[in-house]
């Protein structure tokens with residue numbers, strides 16, 4: 001979950017503030033409180049008060065005389081006059097000569113002001129700071145248990161209205177799997193009667209931003225039970241040396257509130273395999289052990305269900321995933337086309353959209369986007385509408401926002417030379433034309449050569465008609481050919497190559513490699529796995545599982561595979577040189593063209609050629 005946290009101020013900061021306040025209090029406020037107001041009187045009054053023996057303390061200075069009355073309640077001040085017998089008369093009147101004339105305050109009051117008051121302020125401020133600190137850590141809608149240091153920051157009970165399954169669009173399989181848990185929390189009797197026990201732990205696995213946190217909250221919302229949540233990284237980062245005791249604490253509270261949901265986000269932060277000797281982390285191991293102990297410790301049917309989320313399931317310690325612990329795994333995958341449309345619609349409810357917005361098209365354009373990214377796109381579109389002084393969000397806003405999320409904002413004043421712009425136009429058309437010639441259908445949604453803040457000088461938005469779950473060997477080869485099409489166009493037209501193809505090269509190589517090492521699409525290696533994927537949900541980097549000699553051979557095969565496709569692309573473009581020129585010119589002039597425009601120009605050219 002992406003939350004913007006206000007930066008936490010260290011505790012020392014608060015103590016500093018309290019000390020400062022105390023200092024100010026003692027230096028300025030206390031003397032002010034103690035000192036009574038000084039009344040200015042004329043010398044005559046002073047003389048008559050002396051006469052009537054009504055002077056308490058007196059202090060004669062160079063310029064002024066400060067004195068109090070007999071009771072010492074009021075302080076007066078008068079200017080010094082030339083009065084030689086003054087000292088004598090004052091002495092006779094029974095006045096006390098003193099260096100620091102003050103109205104006497106009752107001892108109790110002064111004790112109160114100098115001692116008790118600062119103490120009270122100190123305590124009050126301390127309480128206030130502690131409260132603020134807790135609020136900062138826990139968020140406003142949270143209800144804390146215990147004080148600082150006892151309980152974890154993010155453990156909280158959510159208000160019952162919370163999130164429901166309906167708020168989570170798509171992810172039907174995940175919801176189905178979790179609905180059983182909701183049912184169990186509603187009616188445990190039904191399950192205990194048969195002797196069935198609920199899994200204690202459910203692991204939600206999937207790429208970031210696919211709604212794992214949302215789903216966990218929705219389970220609590222649907223079942224109407226308290227929701228405790230903490231992030232695994234907090235155990236190890238925020239509460240150094242206290243991870244294990246935090247776990248104990250968490251479960252103690254959860255058991256008191258059962259039935260309830262405990263959600264541990266990023267469980268891989270504590271649940272990593274315990275086998276790497278390189279960087280042994282005692283702290284984390286203790287925390288993990290405590291977690292395992294707690295999970296074993298409670299009965300099957302005590303009503304505490306632990307949901308945990310991770311995007312590196314393969315790195316989890318097997319002890320954590322064995323039966324009796326996190327034994328159910330719910331995949332939360334990136335949304336498919338229908339899922340994306342549903343998510344867009346859910347989030348579009350929060351903004352004002354024009355009536356004619358076609359979410360299906362938008363969903364198609366946003367292929368590969370996660371739920372969080374889609375939510376972000378909707379918001380970007382709304383911001384764009386506001387920027388343009390409109391009150392509703394149009395389809396154009398949404399389309400632009402997808403590009404913003406994918407490629408960054410348009411660079412308004414990028415200085416592309418004319419030659420560069422031409423090169424980019426040919427490059428992008430090269431991709432599209434190679435793709436079109438292979439598939440004989442509109443290959444692109446949109447092509448643009450407006451530079452973006454991400455550094456892309458232009459890009460081609462591919463069409464995705466539906467979801468594709470299988471790719472044939474030919475299709476993969478064609479895809480590599482399309483990747484090389486940009487560079488091929490540069491070669492065919494300018495006879496020179498540029499740096500603009502680096503991303504294409506990377507992708508083509510990755511694909512070619514996967515064909516050989518993972519998909520078994522080479523004759524030499526047949527169906528042998530030569531590479532394994534490490535991080536399915538985070539980039540999908542791979543590690544080799546073969547000898548160095550084999551690796552060398554793989555490298556050679558990758559090269560020849562890419563090379564063959566590159567040559568094919570060059571041939572395609574050479575054969576369609578006229579169309580290439582016409583399309584590149586068209587794109588150069590218009591800067592952004594749609595898939596339909598592309599096909600239209602292409603058709604014109606091919607027909608002209610036939611005649």
Ligand code: ADP
Pocket residue numbers: 001002167168169170171207208209210211212213214215309343346370371372373375
């Ligand atoms: P994760 O925990 O998987 O990283 P979150 O549950 O924190 O993802 O989702 C982040 C945000 O993305 C949510 O607050 C929500 O706005 C949006 N989102 C993600 N998936 C969905 C979905 N399936 N339906 C609706 N909104 C979603």
Ligand code: ZN
Pocket residue numbers: 427431486487500501504
């Ligand atoms: Zn390219």
